[in-house]
Amino acid sequence: MNIPKELKYSRDHEWVKIEGTRATIGITDFAQSQLGDVVFVELPAVGDEVAAGSGLAVIESVKAVSDIYAPLAGKVVETNELLADAPETVNQDAYGTGWIAVLEISDLPQPDALLDSEAYERLVGEGGQ
Amino acid sequence: MTARQTPLYEAHVRYGGRIVEFGGWLLPVQYAGILEEHKAVREKAGLFDVSHMGEVLVKGPDSLSFLQKLVTNDVARLAANQVQYTPMCYPDGGTVDDLLIYKRGNGEYFLVINAANIEKDWAWMQANSTGFQVELSNLSAATAELALQGPLAEAILSKLTDVDLQQLAYYWFLPEATVAGRPVMISRTGYTGEDGFEIYSRPEDAAYLWTAIMQAGEPYGLLPAGLGCRDTLRFEAALPLYGHELARDITPVEAGIGKFIAFGKGEFTGRAALAEQKQNKPQRRLAGLVVNGHGIARAGYPVMFQGQRIGTVTTGSYAPTLNKNIGLALIEAAYAGIGQQLAVEIRGKNVAAEVIGKPFYRRP
Numbered sequence: 415m416n417i418p419k420e421l422k423y424s425r426d427h428e429w430v431k432i433e434g435t436r437a438t439i440g441i442t443d444f445a446q447s448q449l450g451d452v453v454f455v456e457l458p459a460v461g462d463e464v465a466a467g468s469g470l471a472v473i474e475s476v477k478a479v480s481d482i483y484a485p486l487a488g489k490v491v492e493t494n495e496l497l498a499d500a501p502e503t504v505n506q507d508a509y510g511t512g513w514i515a516v517l518e519i520s521d522l523p524q525p526d527a528l529l530d531s532e533a534y535e536r537l538v539g540e541g542g543q
Numbered sequence: 544m545t546a547r548q549t550p551l552y553e554a555h556v557r558y559g560g561r562i563v564e565f566g567g568w569l570l571p572v573q574y575a576g577i578l579e580e581h582k583a584v585r586e587k588a589g590l591f592d593v594s595h596m597g598e599v600l601v602k603g604p605d606s607l608s609f610l611q612k613l614v615t616n617d618v619a620r621l622a623a624n625q626v627q628y629t630p631m632c633y634p635d636g637g638t639v640d641d642l643l644i645y646k647r648g649n650g651e652y653f654l655v656i657n658a659a660n661i662e663k664d665w666a667w668m669q670a671n672s673t674g675f676q677v678e679l680s681n682l683s684a685a686t687a688e689l690a691l692q693g694p695l696a697e698a699i700l701s702k703l704t705d706v707d708l709q710q711l712a713y714y715w716f717l718p719e720a721t722v723a724g725r726p727v728m729i730s731r732t733g734y735t736g737e738d739g740f741e742i743y744s745r746p747e748d749a750a751y752l753w754t755a756i757m758q759a760g761e762p763y764g765l766l767p768a769g770l771g772c773r774d775t776l777r778f779e780a781a782l783p784l785y786g787h788e789l790a791r792d793i794t795p796v797e798a799g800i801g802k803f804i805a806f807g808k809g810e811f812t813g814r815a816a817l818a819e820q821k822q823n824k825p826q827r828r829l830a831g832l833v834v835n836g837h838g839i840a841r842a843g844y845p846v847m848f849q850g851q852r853i854g855t856v857t858t859g860s861y862a863p864t865l866n867k868n869i870g871l872a873l874i875e876a877a878y879a880g881i882g883q884q885l886a887v888e889i890r891g892k893n894v895a896a897e898v899i900g901k902p903f904y905r906r907p
Contacts, residue, residue: 450561451578452770453861454839454868456890472890474839476577476861477771512832 415538416443417508423534424485429509430528432519437486439470441504444538449475452504452537455497458515462490466523471514473504485528497501548686549594550749558757558767566659568595570770577771581863584735584776589768590756594749596685597661599654602857606650607674611621612812613671614644615795617805621646626714626730629803632813633662636794636820640664641785643732647718653728655741656690657785671812687749691756692739692768692776694906699760700740704729708740715868723755733772736780736904779862781831781871781902787842788829788856788871797825797873799901827854828879831901832870834859834887836894840870845888846896853878856887864904870896 417423422430427445431438446452456472464470464484471493493515496503504512529537546564555562560571570592583589601610610618616629623646631639640660645653656664665681672679691700697708703723706774708731711717716730725748733739739879744752757765770798783789788798795804796817804817834840840859845852854874862869878885881900886893 450573451576454837456838474861476775476863477572479839479841 415447415535416509417505417538418536419531420537421509422485422528422530423537424528425477425537426483426485428482428485430485433537435519436491437488437517437519438513439482439485439515439517440508441473441482442534442538443508446505446508446512449473449478449480451476452501455501455514456503457493457495457497458490460490460493464488464490464517466527473501482514484517486517486519486523487518487521490515491518492516545865547595549592550746551592551594551753554750554753555592555767560767560769563770565770566595568658570595571767572765573769573771577769577775579866580766580768580772580861583764583766584693584737584768584772585833585864586694587764587766588691588695588699588739588760589735589766589772590760591690591692591768591773592688592749593690594687594746595658596688597656597658597664597681598743599656599665600680601652601654601677602650602680603675603677604650606652606678609672609675609677609792610644611653612657612809612810613668614642615804615811615813615817617808618642618646618652619808620805623648624716624718626716626732628714630789630795630800631638631667632661632789632795632817634812634816636796636813636816637791638785638789638793638795638798639667639791641783641789641795645716645728645730647775660785677683678857685746687744687746689742689744689749689752690733690735690739691742691760692733692735692737693765694738695760695763695765696737699756699763699765700729700742702759703755713738722752725752734782735776736902736906737776738906763845774858775860775863778860778871779837779864779869779902779904783829784858788873792818793873794825795830796820797827799829814883825875826876828876829857830854830872830874830879830883831899831903832856832859832872832885832887832896833899834868834870834894834896836896838887838889838892838894839868840872840887840889840896846874847886847888847893848870848878853885859887862903869903871901
């Protein structure tokens, strides 16, 4: 299971890369493997304001519909339009070209709201619940 | 209730199957991935564990008359070693189950029923056998079943059996054959829209047969296949699934499988209600939909016409072979004509859809 050290993680299996006031968000390798073949991604609109823990995107695999939550609060400033034509990118490169959206952070998350890679690895090791 | 394991549970884990609970059974939803397995079955072959299916043996001098009353199709048309698909209905025309009937000989029929319906069907058959000289045996626990499906299925299975599978026609079966030296019953049937075989065995032989078939199929590109692609395959072929396209409150006439109702055979349970529905045209019909807008229709989503709800999606998915998002939906008959523009409500938004012909996929 690939869990990059430099990223932060939510308990809902999103990853976050914080650079200055911007946060890039995607789903983890564990999440994509559990979902199976991704066939559709419903992206948020640029300009949407999202609260921490609210719905950010919807990912559909062949069999299931899954909500992707915003790990922190912010305004959507970029979405990954590549996923409209190639949703399978989420499976192929979850931490890279399979990113979902970039938020301009409005509220920094509480110190314990996001997990580091070791804590996330323990969560996944316990079955991901 | 704890979920049950089929005799192949350990094989599924060994082959990397992702196990889920389905109708009280622990079964693999996928191994390599639903799309890859789907493609393997369409282009090469896939091997499924369908041991969770139920089996009932009907024996006795009144077997035929009992079955003629029990199901809607004309069982008298079956020759020995032939298989028939049929709905089984309640007096009001609602569907108890859909099943396969294998005629083993005069006075002996082997029924294959849906796993989730075994207890209900068994009780229904017992209750309806009053007055008939028949003996019913529930063989579900004593029967394992593998399904080998795909255009290369015949070539693969031929390596493991002495019988000439080329001579076995669609919807016929061999009651006594061997595969890899084990006694089995083989039918040329299936649920994927492809050519293929169902192989019935003793539970203790199932794991051995699985491994033998997987090994024989390896050079042909055979993959183990899970429940996930079983559903996408049958869905593209527009084959009805109990609990979705057929149910207690959905009749075979509404589901568009009226050709399996033999009104000419005499009395059977549900006959009057189904005949009336057929004559007056059903108010609801099962239609095929393609979603033209962005989104995937799922079972239970509302189907809309100009802001009014006119029905419900029964199965909806991305269709791998067609590379489209399609659906089966039970909708008001007035809107079921091919080309009708409709919408599917997906997470609160109306997404454009259009009625298209079924099946969505037909084998070349």
